[in-house]
Amino acid sequence: MTSEDAATQADVLAQPQSRAGRNGRQAATIYDIAKLAGVSPSTVSRALNKPGRINIKTEERIHAAAKQLKYRLNPMARALPTGRTNTLGMLLADITNPVFSTVVRGAQREAAERGFTLIIAESQESGQREVLSAGNVLPSVDGIILVGARMSDEEIKDFAEQKPLVVINRFLPDVETIIPDLDPGIDQALAHLADLGHTSIAFLAGPTNSWMSGARSEALRKHSERRGLTLTEIGPGVPTLDGGRAAFPRVVASGVTAVVAYNDLMAIGLLRAAQEADYLVPGRLSIVGFDDIFGSDFTSPPLTTVRTPLALMGELAVRRILAMVGSRSDGDSPSGASSDLVNLTTELIIRRSSGRAAR
Amino acid sequence: MTSEDAATQADVLAQPQSRAGRNGRQAATIYDIAKLAGVSPSTVSRALNKPGRINIKTEERIHAAAKQLKYRLNPMARALPTGRTNTLGMLLADITNPVFSTVVRGAQREAAERGFTLIIAESQESGQREVLSAGNVLPSVDGIILVGARMSDEEIKDFAEQKPLVVINRFLPDVETIIPDLDPGIDQALAHLADLGHTSIAFLAGPTNSWMSGARSEALRKHSERRGLTLTEIGPGVPTLDGGRAAFPRVVASGVTAVVAYNDLMAIGLLRAAQEADYLVPGRLSIVGFDDIFGSDFTSPPLTTVRTPLALMGELAVRRILAMVGSRSDGDSPSGASSDLVNLTTELIIRRSSGRAAR
């Protein structure tokens, strides 16, 4: 056995264990291209990434070879030396909730447009699971978007130190956040309710660990005081149809004529409970939701709700992250990334679940 | 200086390492652990992946070091030598459609449970864009799930040769597919309609490039013939609320007393158009949808629809892919992966958009 034979055999052994198993014609690498085009791999890499760095003719030859071999860059392999994965992670509290699907949609489209891939993970409303998931995706993404984070401020900050991170629907000092301006929508809602003669209203709160529920409660309190309305808080409750449903008895007991729910899901749940109890909406009870999710205009009566620019928020989150990622290496765009040309405002959508107050 | 001192000092040295840019204390690697534990990197790798392969005491020491450094495995780095990414790609025709969100939910949960990550991409109902996305995610996933694929059979097969692939809601020979059994639901729907005195019904078709639309049309035709019902097909149309809305005039013109729509979105759109035109549902027109998406029971009247086990299908898709991935290397589970203990059946959910036929 000559040494060449030995090499050959070693070579054979080194082959990735019969990777052509059940399926899998092997993907072409830059080495294959290099061989075909008669250049070195590094030249291929340059031809593909730094147009102009090498001779135009070889560049063309390389591109041709790449096409011929149906070359596809391996993102994992690229990620190793560069540290950039071109992937973003999005953590949702609950995929089931249409609110989140809308945010995902906005984010996904924006990410795709910028050539980024979106990974999604769900925490199922648990802070613990959230920390876990975040940790899991962390190494494989360039940035993380938290939607309705359930973990603690410290935990979030901890992650924010490791990778660019933006939080949707929750405020945190020193962390990029995306929060719509609640004031216009809430003010309109309260004005609308006051116009209809309501003087005593209730807020159907969401989970305690939801920052946004607190914010809505707060804003509601502020504006109702200003308008001289009485505000009762019912809850906390789970932010789902069932959560809204379950609150119905307490709503009735509270004696209010109007309810603003933490979100549309709860509003709709409440609405249905009311209907099942032949409790007229809006005759005896006006209901206002939050977010204007898909389907909130299907109900009967269609839901009056404070619309939140969900898709836009997802989009914006991606843009922010990308700005952070970029400025990390390029040091290019002056850090004024947070300057929003976009205005994240809320507005009241009046439909028919709100009406004149019963007396 | 004893070796313990050395370890301690190594500990100190292992700190910050100044690579911190704008953010980013550097993630610990197995090399860091190795240094801290006083072993070689390969030993660390073994300790972490092949419990029992090394001495229990060193293994413990390594685990302690890993915890101390908050070690997190880098999936990219692992993917390179192993070829396995622990990531699955899911391609949707349209994220906006609640049908798809439900499938995503099922898939995401199952994937998470099995320790896999889900990447999602959207083709926005375009075959071209779909091929592109598929190609893009291909190198970074262990398998691909296509939901409502819009690309050609050949293109799908092409991808199927490169990576494990399963297709939801579309049939293709020689490719793993997940398709619910339409017969029970459709038969029930037709029986229900016939019972109510309808003799002439219409199918509101979806896009031509949707295999599922064809399948539903086909099954409808088969069962209505058997029952002696007249079936008209209206369409094709876009599978959205607007698509359903747009079809209203043609439905009226066709003179049928009942319509089965390609999906709930179209059904709901049609329903709303009818209401706006004061065309009574179900008084003058009965409407049956498909899928039972979120919100289809919110409408008024609530939608009668053929339910599809969407979440289950997503879940199953993940299980299938995982079985394929597994059998590729392990050669473990006998290829009877396709044996479904699960039954993917459809059933009619009777609500109030269907009623006695007008004559």
Next chain:
DNA sequence: GTTAATTTGTCAAGCGATTGCCAAAATGTG
């Protein structure tokens, strides 16, 4: 025609894991 400046492409060292092969250490056997 010689030297300086510029282009173009190759070398080789990583990135963070995994793994076959082998040597040293520990254990068992007669």
Next chain:
DNA sequence: CACATTTTGGCAATCGCTTGACAAATTAAC
């Protein structure tokens, strides 16, 4: 106590791509 086994851990190559440093080739300048 010498020798055969089994454990345990390290070496080094590899996955596919990027990139700083440098040499060869080409072009420009004098």
